[in-house]
Amino acid sequence: MRPGEGADLVLRGATVLDPVAGIEGVHDVIVRGGRIAELAPPGGELDELEEIDAEGLHAFPAFFDPHVHLRTPGHEHKEDLETGSRSAAAGGYCGILAMANTDPTVSTPADIEALREAAREGACVPVGFLATVTRGMEGEELTEMGAIRDAGALGFSDDGLPIRSARILRRALQYQQLCGGTIALHEEDPELSGDGVMHEGPVSAALGLAGIPSISESTMIARDAAVAGYENARIHVQHLSAAESVEAVRAAKAAGVRISCEASPHHLCVTDEEVRSLDPRRFKMNPPLRSEADRQALIEGLRDGTIDCIATDHAPHAAEEKEVPFEQAAMGVTGLETAFAALHTNLVLPGVIDLGLLIERMAGGAAPFDLGRPTLAPGNEANVALCDLGAEWTVGEEGYESRSQNSWCADSKLTGRVLMTLAAGRVAYRLRSFSLGVAA
Amino acid sequence: MRHLLAIEDLDREAIEAILDRAESFAEVGRRDIKKVPTLRGRTVVSLFYESSTRTSASFELAAKRLSADLISLKAAGSSVDKGESLKDTCATLSAYDPAAIVIRHPYAGAAQLVADWSEAAVVNAGDGKHEHPSQALLDLFTLRRRLDSLEGVRIWIVGDVLHSRVARSNLVAFQAMGAEVTVCGPPALIPRGIEQLGCEVSHSLERLGEADVVYALRLQRERMAESFVPSVREYAAHFQIDSRRLGPRQLLMHPGPVNRGVELSGEVIDSPQSLMTEQVASGLVVRMAILYELLASGPQRPVTEAGDPEQSPTPIGQPA
Numbered sequence: 001m002r003p004g005e006g007a008d009l010v011l012r013g014a015t016v017l018d019p020v021a022g023i024e025g026v027h028d029v030i031v032r033g034g035r036i037a038e039l040a041p042p043g044g045e046l047d048e049l050e051e052i053d054a055e056g057l058h059a060f061p062a063f064f065d066p067h068v069h070l071r072t073p074g075h076e077h078k079e080d081l082e083t084g085s086r087s088a089a090a091g092g093y094c095g096i097l098a099m100a101n102t103d104p105t106v107s108t109p110a111d112i113e114a115l116r117e118a119a120r121e122g123a124c125v126p127v128g129f130l131a132t133v134t135r136g137m138e139g140e141e142l143t144e145m146g147a148i149r150d151a152g153a154l155g156f157s158d159d160g161l162p163i164r165s166a167r168i169l170r171r172a173l174q175y176q177q178l179c180g181g182t183i184a185l186h187e188e189d190p191e192l193s194g195d196g197v198m199h200e201g202p203v204s205a206a207l208g209l210a211g212i213p214s215i216s217e218s219t220m221i222a223r224d225a226a227v228a229g230y231e232n233a234r235i236h237v238q239h240l241s242a243a244e245s246v247e248a249v250r251a252a253k254a255a256g257v258r259i260s261c262e263a264s265p266h267h268l269c270v271t272d273e274e275v276r277s278l279d280p281r282r283f284k285m286n287p288p289l290r291s292e293a294d295r296q297a298l299i300e301g302l303r304d305g306t307i308d309c310i311a312t313d314h315a316p317h318a319a320e321e322k323e324v325p326f327e328q329a330a331m332g333v334t335g336l337e338t339a340f341a342a343l344h345t346n347l348v349l350p351g352v353i354d355l356g357l358l359i360e361r362m363a364g365g366a367a368p369f370d371l372g373r374p375t376l377a378p379g380n381e382a383n384v385a386l387c388d389l390g391a392e393w394t395v396g397e398e399g400y401e402s403r404s405q406n407s408w409c410a411d412s413k414l415t416g417r418v419l420m421t422l423a424a425g426r427v428a429y430r431l432r433s434f435s436l437g438v439a440a
Numbered sequence: 441m442r443h444l445l446a447i448e449d450l451d452r453e454a455i456e457a458i459l460d461r462a463e464s465f466a467e468v469g470r471r472d473i474k475k476v477p478t479l480r481g482r483t484v485v486s487l488f489y490e491s492s493t494r495t496s497a498s499f500e501l502a503a504k505r506l507s508a509d510l511i512s513l514k515a516a517g518s519s520v521d522k523g524e525s526l527k528d529t530c531a532t533l534s535a536y537d538p539a540a541i542v543i544r545h546p547y548a549g550a551a552q553l554v555a556d557w558s559e560a561a562v563v564n565a566g567d568g569k570h571e572h573p574s575q576a577l578l579d580l581f582t583l584r585r586r587l588d589s590l591e592g593v594r595i596w597i598v599g600d601v602l603h604s605r606v607a608r609s610n611l612v613a614f615q616a617m618g619a620e621v622t623v624c625g626p627p628a629l630i631p632r633g634i635e636q637l638g639c640e641v642s643h644s645l646e647r648l649g650e651a652d653v654v655y656a657l658r659l660q661r662e663r664m665a666e667s668f669v670p671s672v673r674e675y676a677a678h679f680q681i682d683s684r685r686l687g688p689r690q691l692l693m694h695p696g697p698v699n700r701g702v703e704l705s706g707e708v709i710d711s712p713q714s715l716m717t718e719q720v721a722s723g724l725v726v727r728m729a730i731l732y733e734l735l736a737s738g739p740q741r742p743v744t745e746a747g748d749p750e751q752s753p754t755p756i757g758q759p760a
Contacts, residue, residue: 202633208569
């Protein structure tokens with residue numbers, strides 16, 4: 001991220017919640033030189049610190065997203081490092097992992113070096129990069145994984161496409177023993193998905209749209225978990241969508257496979273019923289929105305720890321790629337700016353999951369990539385999401401930080417809003433109205 | 441009724457209004473001069489992104505019989521061929537201020553988008569594998585003339601339901617009029633979950649005798665290559681409607697065009713139970729009725745030339 005001074009400020013009277021560190025209570029959160037200096041009793045005398053009235057507001061460890069698309073290089077008309085990282089900061093994130101399915105793909109050490117350099121110049125939160133597992137994502141030859149790791153890639157993924165060949169996957173997992181780096185997998189059997197554009201079920205039957213069956217995902221997870229178990233390798237399953245998939249990951253974990261997985265806010269909050277609107281801007285993505293039973297299974301997986309973390313799969317697209325009939329539209333929705341608010345509105349407020357569990361899972365994506373979990377414990381780098389849990393707002397009303405507008409909750413009314421984000425010790429975001437002192 | 445996008449949007453009353461209107465046009469059709477002045481001075485655009493014979497021909501003739509000015513566009517040979525987006529095409533056509541746009545498109549929801557992007561009344565003449573509401577209405581019209589009411593009538597829709605917009609629209613339409621519908625075909629060609637639309641599902645013609653009406657669907661030969669069924673012979677052996685399977689009291693329908701010897705045997709096509717010729721004839725009057733209901737029956741935009749905008753539309757039957 002961009003160079004700059006560490007923050008010196010105090011969040012006065014914030015309700016602090018860091019369930020992993022066991023912190024819960026009202027404190028003055030004192031940040032000096034970009035580190036959490038102290039969680040002090042409210043109201044103490046302090047010098048030379050910017051005072052931020054955080055009474056009634058919540059301070060959480062900032063979030064970490066292991067799955068975003070920043071579209072750089074090649075599709076900067078959709079997003080770039082600056083707009084994508086701003087979008088992340090606005091959502092309370094202090095770190096994100098960018099996928100490698102760009103144009104050209106991120107497949108060489110030089111690609112990784114160039115992106116890291118660009119992120120140092122242009123990003124407002126730390127951005128990590130994955131490289132592709134196979135050259136050009138063609139599924140045939142491995143990239144130079146060792147040299148790519150040396151250049152600073154945090155892991156590997158052909159996300160956007162599955163690794164069709166179990167042989168190639170096995171070779172990559174064998175090579176992982178030399179170079180490390182978790183391999184993140186987009187699990188889908190293209191033979192079963194065919195030309196599907198939505199979840200296969202009663203809704204696709206009613207709409208006459210080709211369906212993507214749940215087993216397209218779960219069969220590949222089962223295959224890849226077996227390969228990973230055989231090689232004692234580490235894999236991370238991306239964007240789980242189906243009940244069968246949760247079961248497959250649960251079984252693999254029980255069998256001792258080194259497997260972690262993520263679920264996306266849209267799969268946790270809405271179902272394929274939304275596709276009846278035939279609105280591809282909000283409801284077309286891959287994997288697709290699935291049934292209510294699948295959504296419930298994902299929630300259960302989130303609760304019991306089968307699902308380690310929330311990942312947005314933030315996938316910006318230009319308007320003209322979405323202003324077409326559903327079947328022709330690009331797959332993907334944006335999610336960084338709304339993830340916390342949407343999950344808070346749809347799962348926490350109705351009592352489906354605890355706030356503490358949500359906060360824990362929102363940063364759970366760091367561990368699978370060997371990154372430290374953001375925490376509010378004193379002495380650590382300041383990574384803080386300051387939120388007003390009572391704030392109601394309409395998504396998109398004031399525009400987006402992202403360059404694209406294909407938010408799955410566009411025009412929805414959400415409750416809970418990120419007002420300010422500290423990332424790697426610096427103020428990465430302030431909601432405009434909050435910095436003017438009119439919010440809260 | 442502002443648009444005709446899906447049968448799903450219509451209740452029984454709205455369907456009956458269209459069918460009643462079609463009856464009055466059927467009467468006009470028996471006269472020497474078959475043209476009425478209802479839509480004089482108004483423009484109908486027919487925009488076909490997919491090949492079509494009977495649907496485009498009958499919509500275009502319907503517009504002409506109602507005295508509308510007609511612009512007929514086919515995707516091949518137009519700017520669509522040159523990569524123009526549907527949205528831009530809509531903007532271009534809007535410059536002609538069309539009263540109605542009749543659109544056939546290979547993808548679901550296209551008609552809805554045109555309705556969002558233009559001021560015209562939009563008629564969905566088939567959007568992907570989603571809906572084909574005018575076909576369902578003409579089928580209802582055809583059946584109503586034979587059976588008076590569809591209440592309790594048992595209808596079997598047989599064949600490639602998965603790839604058929606006609607199956608979907610007709611399923612909804614038949615049920616809206618009180619019929620009991622069974623869909624029948626090989627498992628790979630019956631969409632998973634379709635029973636939630638309220639129909640029965642069968643993978644065998646064994647109980648076909650229960651049906652009052654057999655509605656056969658076209659099976660495209662490409663489906664064999666895609667392994668939906670192993671061969672035409674296998675399909676025909678299990679699902680072809682022939683004179684052995686079709687009882688003498690059962691009515692037979694098909695949206696056309698027929699693959700003779702695949703879904704239907706030659707003899708049933710030409711049998712007295714077949715309503716296929718009536719279906720084609722119904723197509724014209726029902727499509728006249730659709731255009732009339734959309735453009736002439738409700739409140740209209742003021743027409744400067746016609747003078748008093750409050751004046752009710754010219755009654756049917758006055759020659760132009």
